[in-house]
Amino acid sequence: MAKKEYAFYPGCSSQKGASASNYLTSVESMCKTLDVKLTEIPDWNCCGASIGYAEAGELPRHVMNARNFALSEQHLPGQEIVATCAACWLGARETRERLSHSDRLMADTREALKEAGLTINEMPEVRHMVEVLIEDLGFDEMKKHVVRPLEGVKIAGYVGCQTNRPFGVAGESFENPMYLDKMVEMVGAESIPEYDMKVTCCGGALAFSEPQKAQAQIKDIVESAYDHGAEMIVTPCPLCQANVEIYQGQINKTYGTKFNIPVMYYSQLMVVAYGGSAKDAALNGQVIKARRLEEIAAKPVKG
Amino acid sequence: MSANTAVAEKYRNNFLKEIEEQVEMGDWVKMCMQCGVCSGSCPTNFQSAWEHPPQELFMMIRAGKREEVLTTTSMWNCTSCYNCIVRCPRKLPITHIMHGIAEYAHRIGKAPKMQPTRFFSGLFWKNCTHTGRVNELKLSMGLYFKDGLGAGIKEGMKMKDVALGLMKAKRLNPFEILGGHKCKDQKGIQAMLAKAYEIERARKAAKMEG
Numbered sequence: 001m002a003k004k005e006y007a008f009y010p011g012c013s014s015q016k017g018a019s020a021s022n023y024l025t026s027v028e029s030m031c032k033t034l035d036v037k038l039t040e041i042p043d044w045n046c047c048g049a050s051i052g053y054a055e056a057g058e059l060p061r062h063v064m065n066a067r068n069f070a071l072s073e074q075h076l077p078g079q080e081i082v083a084t085c086a087a088c089w090l091g092a093r094e095t096r097e098r099l100s101h102s103d104r105l106m107a108d109t110r111e112a113l114k115e116a117g118l119t120i121n122e123m124p125e126v127r128h129m130v131e132v133l134i135e136d137l138g139f140d141e142m143k144k145h146v147v148r149p150l151e152g153v154k155i156a157g158y159v160g161c162q163t164n165r166p167f168g169v170a171g172e173s174f175e176n177p178m179y180l181d182k183m184v185e186m187v188g189a190e191s192i193p194e195y196d197m198k199v200t201c202c203g204g205a206l207a208f209s210e211p212q213k214a215q216a217q218i219k220d221i222v223e224s225a226y227d228h229g230a231e232m233i234v235t236p237c238p239l240c241q242a243n244v245e246i247y248q249g250q251i252n253k254t255y256g257t258k259f260n261i262p263v264m265y266y267s268q269l270m271v272v273a274y275g276g277s278a279k280d281a282a283l284n285g286q287v288i289k290a291r292r293l294e295e296i297a298a299k300p301v302k303g
Numbered sequence: 304m305s306a307n308t309a310v311a312e313k314y315r316n317n318f319l320k321e322i323e324e325q326v327e328m329g330d331w332v333k334m335c336m337q338c339g340v341c342s343g344s345c346p347t348n349f350q351s352a353w354e355h356p357p358q359e360l361f362m363m364i365r366a367g368k369r370e371e372v373l374t375t376t377s378m379w380n381c382t383s384c385y386n387c388i389v390r391c392p393r394k395l396p397i398t399h400i401m402h403g404i405a406e407y408a409h410r411i412g413k414a415p416k417m418q419p420t421r422f423f424s425g426l427f428w429k430n431c432t433h434t435g436r437v438n439e440l441k442l443s444m445g446l447y448f449k450d451g452l453g454a455g456i457k458e459g460m461k462m463k464d465v466a467l468g469l470m471k472a473k474r475l476n477p478f479e480i481l482g483g484h485k486c487k488d489q490k491g492i493q494a495m496l497a498k499a500y501e502i503e504r505a506r507k508a509a510k511m512e513g
Contacts, residue, residue: 012431012436012437012439012484013437013439015436015484016476016484017473017474017475017476017478017479018437018439018474018475018476018484019439019469019474019475020474021473021474022472022474043435043486043487043488044486045431045435045436045486045492046431046432046435046436046437048428048431048432049427049431049437050383050398050402051383051420051423051424051427052424052427052428052431053402053403053405053406053424053428054405054406054409054414054421054424054425054428055406055409055424055425055428055429056406056428057327057406057499057500057503058327058503059499059500059502059503060432060496060499060500060503063495063496063499064432064496067492067495108499108502108503108506109499111498111502112495112496112498112499112502113495114498115491115494115495115497115498116488116491116492116494116495117491118491118495161382161383161384161385161386162383162384162385165384165385165386165388165389166385166388166389166398168389174389174390200346201346201382201384201386203346203347203382204382204383204384205382205383205420205423205424205427206347206380206382206420208423208442208443208446209419209420209422209423209424209446210380210419210420213347213350213351213380214382216350216351217346217347217350242474246465246468246469247465249464249465249468250464250465284472284473285472285473285474286472287468287469287471287472287474
């Protein structure tokens with residue numbers, strides 16, 4: 001039996017051929033090593049994300065998340081829901097809070113869910129994967145599996161917004177969270193706790209709709225990583241990852257910079273440090289190749 | 304009577320009451336003490352300046368500046384970073400109030416039609432609720448082609464290298480245009496959402512009468 005079991009909410013961007021499919025691949029490898037069993041919530045739907053607000057309204061938005069709660073309760077009773085995406089986690093968690101605090105909203109939600117033949121009896125816990133790692137397993141347990149430390153690699157921990165605000169990880173500050181730096185140290189790499197753009201917004205959905213505004217922010221985030229001597233950036237959020245990685249070429253054209261820094265998920269670092277191959281860590285999913293990690297992943301495992 | 308005329312007539316000179324009753328989290332507006340921390344914490348206000356940053360919008364609502372508030376592009380600049388929420392000394396859910404005012408302006412037809420994030424926001428919601436899951440390819444194409452075919456091809460060309468990079472990394476699938484990922488119970492999702500809109504509309508209407 002697995003050490004820990006959760007109802008898994010992978011989210012749209014994690015699906016095959018989607019923008020964060022490399023995140024999911026690496027999470028699956030990571031969980032295999034850590035003996036964490038993730039069971040996908042059958043027929044889960046989109047959380048609506050923050051950017052749907054123009055037409056989502058209040059109740060329809062919460063009903064979308066509540067459908068996932070109901071499916072989880074029906075098929076995976078008693079299991080906590082775990083999301084890997086910051087927006088999925090935030091959306092679901094917000095719905096959980098709102099429904100728990102409003103009998104009217106809860107009653108309206110139940111009425112709407114009935115149309116899909118579903119119901120909610122218990123409000124599930126909604127966790128982010130990094131919470132599971134830090135709180136349920138702990139740094140010692142995570143470190144135990146490191147067989148190929150990422151020695152000498154300097155990594156800027158970019159936490160971003162939605163894994164950090166408004167909920168965040170318990171015990172961390174909104175202004176200067178440290179958990180990602182600790183995870184970087186845990187895999188044997190060198191962290192940059194003073195990286196001053198670690199909670200700066202990447203522009204979120206504005207990277208699509210008003211790219212010049214988002215790219216001005218992304219420029220600051222990347223520039224500061226270089227200024228601190230980082231070789232790569234690591235993040236827990238799919239949109240942060242994509243925004244900070246894929247527009248570097250356009251930013252170079254606009255600002256005359258020469259950015260070309262890889263942007264990784266924490267799970268990819270962990271898989272390589274746990275002895276996994278480049279394929280296990282989905283390093284082929286990087287638009288800006290992480291050569292240094294590819295080299296390490298090709299080395300034999302210590303001892 | 305248009306949606307806008309109906310509410311404007313009902314609330315007449317009390318725009319604050321209109322916001323409180325019709326906007327999600329609108330009843331928090333009166334709690335703002337005008338310290339300005341939200342405006343100083345907003346990344347897009349910092350980069351390019353909102354026409355009216357949040358604390359200014361709150362005062363304008365109280366001053367009854369209905370037309371200016373509902374037609375501004377300001378709240379559509381919100382990136383949902385939640386910095387204003389965690390820093391507000393009075394704990395106003397500012398991000399949600401911004402989304403709420405934007406949604407209301409859009410609902411009654413006052414929001415600026417050509418504002419690109421307003422367009423994208425509606426597009427995203429339609430995209431994800433259509434099959435229950437986001438179709439990333441259709442979402443991007445829908446945005447680029449919003450001003451017609453010619454402009455769309457131009458926008459697409461600008462993003463060509465970004466798209467090619469993603470395709471090579473297998474993170475953008477051109478075949479999503481044929482359908483892509485979806486939920487099985489789409490019928491249930493549509494019925495559930497229709498009911499949710501019906502209930503929400505009835506609740507807002509009841510406030511108009513009450």
